[in-house]
Amino acid sequence: MRKFKINIVALLLATLVIVPSCDFGDTNIDPQNLAEVNLNLVLPSAIAQVGFNNGAIASRNPGIIMQYFEGTDAQQLGYTSYLMPDITFNNLWRTGFYGGAMKDLDLIIKQAPDQNAPYYSGIAKVLMANSLGLATSFFGDIPYSNAFQGEDGVLSPAYDDQETIMNTVFALLAEARTDLATDGGDIVPTSDDLIFGGDNDAWLATAWALEARYRLMMSAKGATNYTAALTAVGNAFTSNDDNAYLVFDASANGANPLNQFHRDRSNTMVLTGYFMGQMSGDPRLALIREPGSTAGFAPTTFWGKQDAPTVIINYAELKFIEAEALRMTGGSDAAVLAAVKDGIAANMNDMGVSAEDRDNYLLGITGSDLAAIIGEKYKALYPQNIAWDDYRRTGFPAITPNVDGNQGLNPHNGIPRRFIYPNSEKNLNTDNVNAAIENQNSDLMDQALWVFQ
Template structure:
């Protein structure tokens, strides 16, 4: 398995990427557009992007989607859909905007060209996808102009953000994201970056199945140009010391017994050979014995199994070629099982029982349910996106749901904007809420209308 392994000291000293490396003392957490040391900015940009997938927003999405259960403190509140505007403020201000990953992406793309800019555009697209699918309309076109005096950015419509994602990924491919970038990551090797760009294009086209009749065909075309094995997927492997560890591991280490493995998922996986690699007792989710619960557990930007699940669903939605869809589904599940440590024999026994029968909707339910199990520990935000888009897997909302921010009690459809937007960017915040028709957890967003 090829790995993206960020070793900060090694990268900063070697400067292995072909970009402008200055000898000026630049704080990588507060980069200036005047003096850009891309070699210093890249590690933080990449590290924070992968952390965003499974840290605060991903953890809450995992609880909402019943991949995890809240056992104590705030985690119980999240499971009851009591998710307020203060709960996700840090992920907005420090994970994405402010000193976060999207600001780093912007600085690099504005001050570099070619392969250096290309990879930053790819990461910007991935971060935009995470952000818009979580909140809806978001600041983008003038979001990173604080140095020019614009500290109250307007919100771009969600439909325009999805178009921007595709433009960024196309530009990334055209600017040579496939070449030269691997050296930046040192001895750990590199992913198939052009294949990753196509994979991300497939993901974000598939998000549009409820609003764009061409979405499934577009997603299928891109999935068939993506990378072709787990060896080429863009894995980020966390490293020691502990503060650099996988966010799920760190959370359990810092706040033990406040979150557990989801009872719903545990029941769903009774006969699944991955269960013993996901949890030891139906509650523990983080330990050195569990694949996604180690300090060094990887987080792919997008996985090979997700690509194959996208392909399977897109085939059902387009040609309806059952055998081709089943082959893609089986490869998706098999690749995930082998990746996490299931034996080839046990993986084959499981995947050979998979079938796609009934209506197209029945087949999509089968695909999304299997995808839900495979996204555990590595793609909670995408599992939530799938649920809002398709209604699958068939989950029962928490009967103890708190109505404060979610009067209908449904599994949340979005997050609230963070409190800092209401207090420091109120005019644009109000305009965004008005254009979207509300600001509660059960309000739909454009890309995921109610089923």
Template sequence: MLLRNISLFLLATIILAACELEETNINPNDPTDVPVTVLLPTAMEETAENLSEEAAVIAGIFSQYFVGVDNRALTVESYLLDEAFNMNPIWQDFYNGPLNVLNIIIEKSEAAQAPHYAGVAKVLMALNLGTAASLWGDIPYTQAFQGGGDFSPDYDSQEDVYRSVQALLDEAIQDLQSESTLSPGDDDVIYQGDLALWAKAAHALKARYYMHTIKRDAEAPAKALAAMANAFQAPGEGLVYAYGFTEAEQNPWFIYFKNTPYVEIDAYFSDLLDELDDPRKDGFIRRSFGLERVGDFYAAEDASVPIMTYPELKILEAEARLRAGEGGAEAALQEGVRAHIQEVTGGISDTELDAYLDAHATLDGDGTANLRTVLQQLYLVHFTQVEGWTDYRRTGFPELEPNPDGSNPQNPGGGIPRRFIYPQNERLFNNSFPAENPNLQDRFWWDAE
């Protein structure tokens, strides 16, 4: 859309005029005079990009969707992260990008008594905060957006950030149902102003972030199920960012493989699809000149970026029902898998689809085996997403073998990494930085042993 391109140009101009690397925490990008109608599509696109660029590449190597074959990705393959070249850009993309812009939208919307805009922004703020906390653990939040008033914001504990995520989503749901002086329309490039779908997305994200905490909260599955009752009810309702409105707007994975083709598909993932005779393989994987890279469903020039989808929700429902001892897990699993296969393949025959569900999405009564079946399908649905690595860390599935030569001072013991290290700029310029940078095996709050 033209509006989206104008918003990106305006914000890019502001950022180029103001941004200094050492000021990551004070967020110098201060578009106070830009209206929320321009800021909103910018925040949406930046969110989609953050969820499908370098963070997803690193998480994909750790979760064995990808194998690093060149440049920095080859180092990541050995479980080494560079605090400058790997971490600085990702951290800045979150804080100088959507987190800062969304905070401005929330403040401007509340001042203008426009809770519909605030509600949408809070959904996206919760998503970005939850993702960042799942990568680094403790992160700045409550003091992170004070401009020049605080160059060294304190780190909120991961537990507190997750509480904030749930609170933001609850506030968003309330805001979206309130009277508002202004409501999103065409500037909402995800749902085109459908506030009911934003409320469903908020409930779906509540379920996701409850399920992140299953090691800490025995009631998390029940809480997730309660949220799911008001979340997506059909495949077309998912939170998905569409590309391809103009020739200048290209899918992030398409750009990645065009400009920096440093990863290929891990043999583990490719072999799993072959073992399952999975009809999604051609959508997942593109073969060219003997190489396997991300397929067109995710990496075509105009492919959409999945953020929180109906298939994910239904398979999480199946997991939650198993953990809570409730019935209906198989029906939820099969609905999620069916919807995802139809999305990725563009549609296959009912006979072929039923045969796949019978073979790979049927629960036989054995608790561990049933959970493994559900989580295997969740692993497939989360291909290209940070959530695939999160699933491994919170559940132990799939049962991955660590990459060889992964033992080093940054990753003692050589196991699959449990977290990101913090960026160099934080260590050098934030006086509230932790006493030392954690290693990749240091577990944070929700990843308790």
């Protein structure tokens, strides 16, 4: 893992200087005429926003649903009861995705060929695939194919259905691998690449890693996705040294988003009894729960300290993908169990668990069925949003819905299956968001998305 510590606030503010903008609430793009820009100025702000997206509400709210966290006050208390109204994700949609990272990434993708900068294009396509995969896993149908068209384009873009979006994710990753396998062109990223410092081979491996993740997410659509996931794993990371992490700055303004949340909204969200029960006897709990606290998760814990990373994808996740894909394609119990243990060990090594504690824990790991795989993955991938995808695919871990769950947005009162569209879209792109709702049969949280059906 490369460590390029960043000041997230400075970089995100810099975006306003680098790429002047107007209101992106209706998912249009910057109405400038796409005059040539310095790619080395746009790339770091795009990477910073992707990292912040992954570690902020896009991690916390799925974490609440999957019972890593529970609210004790303010909005988080409502979220714990599945009361996540249409204002909840306005900022993520408008300034996180469409007016933030994806706008910048689209600009790089469009300008890189004219500047003979295939590495920039490849990195942007990897991160665009990641952003689209995350957004569609939350909402289902989303705009892409006729979004980002500029002043003379469509300012209220239609939505692509989820199948189209997933095909786009795989197409972007394939194109990225082609771009990243070139000789580099006229300009190449260096320190402006905040994750890998311009290492195109590392980005190539990341493209394969994300291919594995999204093939697994497609598993309900056919067993060939398991085979494709195994192929992708074989071309991706080989150790924790390859992890795609964005490391934040050890300062108040540049801190990891989980740390910032705790600082600004202290005591509105804590670890759940369920999660801490699952972690009972696990040496990682001491690195996840704040020392001296019964259920705190920051500010000195491994994932909650100021300079903690946010995760794009890591080696531990790949080993759990391998374990599940082997399980579902007839792999031996021994091979599945070995992959599970490798995933646990990768996570423990990453977090700094001692070799003795790690090995003692691994001695007790004997299960290789799907429930055991997903159960260990749930613990290892805290506090990411991947657990929600896994639950919607497999039903594991077998968490119990909140008995006091709000039924207005989640009528079946089970574990929510999606987020509802932001009200900024409903106000500014009304016809198209309504068409997407009709296509998906509902805008309620209990509506299963196509990819998980």
